[in-house]
Structure formats: C-alpha cells, structure tokens
Amino acid sequence: MxxxxxxxxxxxxxxxxxxxxxxxxxxxxxxxxxxxxxxxxxxxxxxxxxxxxxFKLRGAFNRVANLSEEKKQNGVVAASAGNHAQGLAFAANYFNIEATIFMPEATPLTKVSGVKQYGANVVLTGENFDEAYAAAKKFTKEHNKEFIHPFAxxxxxxxxxxxxxxxxxxxxxxxxxxxxxxxxxxxxxxxxxxxxxxxxxxxxxxxxxxxxxxxxxxxxxxxxxxxxxxxxxxxxxxxxxxxxxxxxxxxxxxxxxxxxxxxxxxxxxxxxxxxxxxxxxxxxxxxxxxxxxxxxxxxxxxxxxxxxxxxxxxxxxxxxxxGLVKSYRKMNLIIKLMDKPGSLTKLTEIFKECSANIVQIDYDRDSIKLEFGEAQITIALETKGEDHQKQIRESLKQNGYKFKQI
Known part of the structure; x- marks a missing residue:
C-alpha cells in the first residue's frame, strides 16, 4: 500500500x-x-x-510556472549547490521576475557564473547546502518572497x-x-x-x-x-x-x-x-x-x-x-643525481631509450635535504602502461639511480 x-x-x-x-x-x-x-x-x-x-531546470521551471501572478511579482528565493539555482534563475528570467539565490561559499565558479548569467542575485554563504538553506529561509521570511525548494x-x-x-x-x-x-x-x-x-x-x-x-x-x-x-x-x-x-x-x-x-x-x-x-x-x-x-x-x-x-x-x-597516473599513462618520479654538467643529459637518454616522453621537469639543487654536490629531479613522463613503467624503473636501477615513484 x-x-x-x-x-x-x-x-x-x-x-x-x-x-x-x-x-x-x-x-x-x-x-x-x-x-x-x-x-x-x-x-x-x-x-x-x-x-x-x-535536470534541475525541469522542476524549477514547473514550480515557477504554477505560481500565481501575485507570488511571481513578489519574487522567488532558493538555496542550491548550483544546478537548482541555474534552473530557477532561468525560469525567473523567462517569467521576468526577481530571483535571489543562496549558494554555499565553495560552489564551483562555473555554477555561480551560470546563475548570474540569467540575471539572478547570488548570495554566497555557508559551508554546505544546509547552511545556505537556513540563510535563504530567513531572507524569504524577512522579505515576503516565495521560497522554491530544490527537492522537497x-x-x-x-x-x-x-x-x-x-x-x-x-x-x-x-x-x-x-x-x-x-x-x-x-x-x-x-x-x-x-x-x-x-x-x-x-x-x-x-x-x-x-x-x-x-x-x-x-x-x-x-x-x-x-x-x-x-x-x-x-x-x-x-x-x-x-x-x-x-x-x-x-x-x-x-x-x-x-x-x-x-x-x-x-x-x-x-x-x-x-x-x-x-x-x-x-x-x-x-x-x-x-x-x-x-x-x-x-x-x-x-x-x-x-x-x-x-x-x-x-x-x-x-x-x-x-586518472592518467592510476591507469599507468603518466609516471611521476623523484630522482637523485650528481650536480655536474652532463648528468641531466645522461638521465634523459635513458628515458629516450625507453621511449618515454618527458612532459614536465623540475631541477632542485638547493634543498637542505640534499648533500653538497647532489641534485634532485622531479619529472613527469608519458608512459604506455604498467609494463612500460616497469621497464623504466629497471633501466634506472641498472644505471645506479636512486629514485622514488610518486
């Protein structure tokens, strides 16, 4: 039943x-x-x-479409993490009524911008939806607006x-x-x-x-x-x-x-x-x-x-x-080598022989964790899977390098 x-x-x-x-x-x-x-x-x-x-456009628009003319003219208020806000802002713009949207402070910029582009007023407040919701309900009562709940x-x-x-x-x-x-x-x-x-x-x-x-x-x-x-x-x-x-x-x-x-x-x-x-x-x-x-x-x-x-x-x-790291398509390494001419060239030759493409490299010789005469390389490589990464690690070991995969 x-x-x-x-x-x-x-x-x-x-x-x-x-x-x-x-x-x-x-x-x-x-x-x-x-x-x-x-x-x-x-x-x-x-x-x-x-x-x-x-999907939030569907519910927000249906709600506004069913409002009386008097309630439309008073304006609408909502609390939203972003998508209900955009749906309501669109509906309010369509019916030419005022909308004020309360959103959590951490709401992604793309969602905030999406709301503002439809002409709604945005108030960023609270750490999550429920705190934004409390602020929106208070504002609604104080200003005699119509509150449009995002789901209830x-x-x-x-x-x-x-x-x-x-x-x-x-x-x-x-x-x-x-x-x-x-x-x-x-x-x-x-x-x-x-x-x-x-x-x-x-x-x-x-x-x-x-x-x-x-x-x-x-x-x-x-x-x-x-x-x-x-x-x-x-x-x-x-x-x-x-x-x-x-x-x-x-x-x-x-x-x-x-x-x-x-x-x-x-x-x-x-x-x-x-x-x-x-x-x-x-x-x-x-x-x-x-x-x-x-x-x-x-x-x-x-x-x-x-x-x-x-x-x-x-x-x-x-x-x-x-995702690239988890699927073995990217490999991040920290490698120690001697801080002298030719050391970096010798290291990159190993990656060339392994057909690994270098996409980012950082050279550090000033860290207090390093001995005098040492340098530390942080390097990102494009790789072709788990076996390819294993080949790279073996080549580094055979050439005497100390390294850590991160």
Missing amino acids: KRNKMITLDDIKRAKKNLEGISYNTPFTKAPFLSETYNSEIYLKKDNLQLTGS DDDVIAGQGTIALEILESNPNLKQIIVPIGGGGLISGIAIAAKAINPDIKIIGVVATGARAMKESYRSQMPIDSTSVRTIADGIAVRDVTPKLLDIIIDYVDDIVEVSDNEIANAILFLLEKHKLVVEGAGAVSTAAIMHEKIDIEDSEVCAIVSGGNIDVTMISQIIEK
Whole structure:
C-alpha cells in the first residue's frame, strides 16, 4: 500500500506540458563500452545536455510556472549547490521576475557564473547546502518572497519526473533505472512516474559515500541526518533528510547503493574519454555504480541517469591527472643525481631509450635535504602502461639511480 498520494502520474504529465518548448527531451542512447563490459543493454539519459546543464531546470521551471501572478511579482528565493539555482534563475528570467539565490561559499565558479548569467542575485554563504538553506529561509521570511525548494516540493518533484516519461517512451522494456540521490527529489519523481507506467521496473538510488544520509535513513526506515558531508559530488552533498521524501523513497525505490569519490572520479574520466561527455560528480554516480559493480545488472536493460554536467574545469584537470597516473599513462618520479654538467643529459637518454616522453621537469639543487654536490629531479613522463613503467624503473636501477615513484 503506497503511503504517499500527493504526487501522481497526472501531475507529472501536466509538468511535461508546462515544459514544452522549454526543456530538451535529452538524448537517451546506448552506452556501447559499458554494455559490452557488463554484458547488458546499458543506456544513458543525458540530462547533462539539458538547457542549463542539469535536470534541475525541469522542476524549477514547473514550480515557477504554477505560481500565481501575485507570488511571481513578489519574487522567488532558493538555496542550491548550483544546478537548482541555474534552473530557477532561468525560469525567473523567462517569467521576468526577481530571483535571489543562496549558494554555499565553495560552489564551483562555473555554477555561480551560470546563475548570474540569467540575471539572478547570488548570495554566497555557508559551508554546505544546509547552511545556505537556513540563510535563504530567513531572507524569504524577512522579505515576503516565495521560497522554491530544490527537492522537497510537489511541483519540483513532478518536473523531475518528466525524465521517466521520456525514458520509457524511448524504451518501454527497461528493467532498471539508476538514479543519483541527494535530497531525493529526482529519484522521487522518476520512481513515481516509472512505477505508475510499469510497476515491475526497478528503481535503484546511488549516494556518495561522503553524503550517505538518505541511504542510512532508507535502511533504518527513519530520518537519520549526517553530521557532515564531504564529496566531490557537490550536487548531491545534502546533509539532512526530508521525511516526506524519505517516505516516497521507501515506498517506490527498490534499493540504494553508495560510491566513493575515487569511484565517482573514475566514472567522470570514463564518460569523458569513452563517451565524450562532460559530467559533474553527481551526474556520474549512476555510471560509477555500474562500473564498480554495486548493482546486479547482468542480462538486463538498464538506464543510468547522467543528471548534470556543470563541473568546474579545475576539478576536471585534477581528475584527468590522477586518472592518467592510476591507469599507468603518466609516471611521476623523484630522482637523485650528481650536480655536474652532463648528468641531466645522461638521465634523459635513458628515458629516450625507453621511449618515454618527458612532459614536465623540475631541477632542485638547493634543498637542505640534499648533500653538497647532489641534485634532485622531479619529472613527469608519458608512459604506455604498467609494463612500460616497469621497464623504466629497471633501466634506472641498472644505471645506479636512486629514485622514488610518486
């Protein structure tokens, strides 16, 4: 017996009408590399290609579209880690109303800029979403504005549920939909719509290990808030659990799994390299759950929600660099040698003979840790795999070098 009757398939269909001509019916395409590796038909729903770079446009626009004219004129307020903010800013701009968005101080610049480009006022405050949320609620009350919650709102949930309508129109035979979970609005909307169309479909949620309150609450069947959150998936870095959304998730969701930041980073790099998709941390968790075998998907038809693509370029750079090292395509070494003419030339000849390309080099002869007459080289090499790196290490040892791989 379903306990929550507040949001129906009809509500989600009405949201779809509100979004006609506004949100994209984003690509739903097979993921060939994932499908081949995991012996399943795996599809990606690419809402990272949505108009504002995230699914959040759907819920925010539907909420604003349903406001009375009086409430529209008073202006709207939101708290957001970034994607809801951009969606609401776009909606406010579309309806020509004022929007004030409270965002955590650590919000990536790309998301802050994305909000400002639609003309919204941005207030950076707090260390996480929940602190920004408290400030936004206070401002709303003091200035008689309309607060637009990023997930605990029927119209917002209904808007997010339109993703499920598009997915099942594309493939009615799906067996599972894998969905990121932060506050729970996305998975609630998708689950309500999908289960109404096909009660046998499985809905699997994915949280980040550093923001696992919803998973713990789901297991315990009662709200359990986290004391802190820390994850590269800032879009799902939610500390507190909303009881209403937990009720929906308990009713409609079949399981919740978690992925670590390293697993999320692996998925970001995989999607970038293999599928040419720029995806933020929250948008990559569904793929990460498949890649790291957190879900039983063999011989099934599965859709992973790619929920957003608003990732800071500095984060992409870090993920790429670490990914290259982990996959043995980059090798970082600290090497000691004699500080005299020709020493560096002799060292680089070894790398030349091993066909290793030098991409960065730093020469230090002044460190107090060095003996007089010694120098220390920090060098980065492009390499061709684990065996190639082993060959380089053996060559250095044979030539008498002391070194450390970092």
